[in-house]
Amino acid sequence: MEKINERRLLFSLTFDELVKFLDSHGAKKFVAKQIFEWIYHKFVFDHTQWTNVSDKVKGLLSENFDLTIPKVVWDGLSEDGTRKFLIGFRDGRTVEAVMIPARNNRKTLCLSSQVGCAIGCTFCHTGTMGLTRHLEAGEIVGQFLSVTKFLKDKVGPEERLSNIVYMGQGEPLHNFDETKKSAIIFTDEKALGLSQRRVTLSTSGLVPQIKKLEDFPPINIAISLHAAHNEIRTELMPINKAYDLDRLLSAIKEIPLKAHRYITYEYLLIDKYNDRKEDVEALSKLLPKKVSKINLIPFNEYPESSFKRPSVSRINWFRYELEKNGYTCTVRTTKGSDILAACGQLKSEMEKKINLWEIGQ
Numbered sequence: 024m025e026k027i028n029e030r031r032l033l034f035s036l037t038f039d040e041l042v043k044f045l046d047s048h049g050a051k052k053f054v055a056k057q058i059f060e061w062i063y064h065k066f067v068f069d070h071t072q073w074t075n076v077s078d079k080v081k082g083l084l085s086e087n088f089d090l091t092i093p094k095v096v097w098d099g100l101s102e103d104g105t106r107k108f109l110i111g112f113r114d115g116r117t118v119e120a121v122m123i124p125a126r127n128n129r130k131t132l133c134l135s136s137q138v139g140c141a142i143g144c145t146f147c148h149t150g151t152m153g154l155t156r157h158l159e160a161g162e163i164v165g166q167f168l169s170v171t172k173f174l175k176d177k178v179g180p181e182e183r184l185s186n187i188v189y190m191g192q193g194e195p196l197h198n199f200d201e202t203k204k205s206a207i208i209f210t211d212e213k214a215l216g217l218s219q220r221r222v223t224l225s226t227s228g229l230v231p232q233i234k235k236l237e238d239f240p241p242i243n244i245a246i247s248l249h250a251a252h253n254e255i256r257t258e259l260m261p262i263n264k265a266y267d268l269d270r271l272l273s274a275i276k277e278i279p280l281k282a283h284r285y286i287t288y289e290y291l292l293i294d295k296y297n298d299r300k301e302d303v304e305a306l307s308k309l310l311p312k313k314v315s316k317i318n319l320i321p322f323n324e325y326p327e328s329s330f331k332r333p334s335v336s337r338i339n340w341f342r343y344e345l346e347k348n349g350y351t352c353t354v355r356t357t358k359g360s361d362i363l364a365a366c367g368q369l370k371s372e373m374e375k376k377i378n379l380w381e382i383g384q
């Protein structure tokens with residue numbers, strides 16, 4: 024796997040890490056607070072504009088860290104207001120981030136945790152790419168910063184992202200430490216300060232990492248279940264061979280739940296495949312009703328895939344049956360499919376753009 028052969032990004036540092044770094048160079052803790060305010064509260068990323076930070080500290084930072092945020096290499100606006108961004112990093116690699124508008128001026132950013140993904144789910148466009156590399160925490164946070172800057176510059180100064188879902192390219196728990204750092208930076212009040220309930224991490228079910236989730240800030244967890252029978256799940260998600268439903272469900276039981284919390288189970292609905300009566304029955308045996316929410320995701324088709332999306336009436340029937348059995352159940356509306364920004368459709372298809380960016384476009 025490729026490594027970025029450069030300094031670590033400043034945006035990879037949690038507040039405590041920055042304090043430690045400054046302390047080891049004789050600077051005071053309040054300087055870390057000022058730096059975090061410039062970056063995460065005022066969204067001023069150019070350190071030459073940090074008027075209350077001394078030149079000495081600025082020099083120290085630029086000697087030791089890379090202070091640049093990633094670039095928006097391309098953006099596309101869907102008819103429904105969804106915006107897809109191709110975000111370029113310093114080694115020329117790109118990932119997609121998708122901004123999805125919702126009611127009450129909420130804006131969710133769906134961000135990537137890796138370039139590509141190693142898990143290889145058979146229904147997923149990203150899964151066909153394989154893994155190129157992990158993202159550094161500052162590249163995950165950087166997607167948020169770059170999109171925020173784009174929105175403020177191009178749409179209006181009041182623009183803000185309110186929610187985050189780790190549902191773009193990559194398996195966030197495969198990149199555990201960097202993803203964890205990014206979640207700390209997203210939720211820490213001294214940094215971006217998003218409510219923990221507004222941050223959701225989706226995982227394909229890496230059991231050993233699920234067991235370590237108590238190290239994370241208590242954000243929402245969504246599990247990509249997609250099947251209630253091991254045979255079907257293994258066909259869809261090769262990871263089920265290593266961590267089958269039994270092992271997955273018992274690991275999930277160990278996630279410490281706070282009073283208001285539950286686990287979301289994402290269930291992809293594929294026509295005539297996992298949308299049958301026996302699937303409803305198996306799901307209803309498998310999932311505890313009180314602490315589970317089921318989010319049905321009608322399959323998003325893409326050219327190379329042979330799977331089909333069920334009809335609207337079939338989707339509604341499946342939902343109705345689960346609700347009858349006592350589950351809280353939602354159907355994910357498809358956003359941005361006209362610009363291939365919907366779930367599972369994210370794949371870097373714009374290598375040409377990368378080259379343009381590399382030559383400094």
Ligand code: SAH
Nearest residue numbers: 147190193194225226227247322323366367
């Ligand atoms: N790797 C993580 C997070 C990224 S994928 C995971 O798998 O959970 C985010 C969600 O999009 C997952 O639930 C995934 O199963 C779903 N998804 C992938 N391909 C899809 C497709 N073609 N149609 C609909 N949803 C898809």
Ligand code: SF4
Nearest residue numbers: 140142144147150227
């Ligand atoms: Fe990776 Fe998630 Fe796609 Fe599976 S669904 S290949 S885990 S990104």
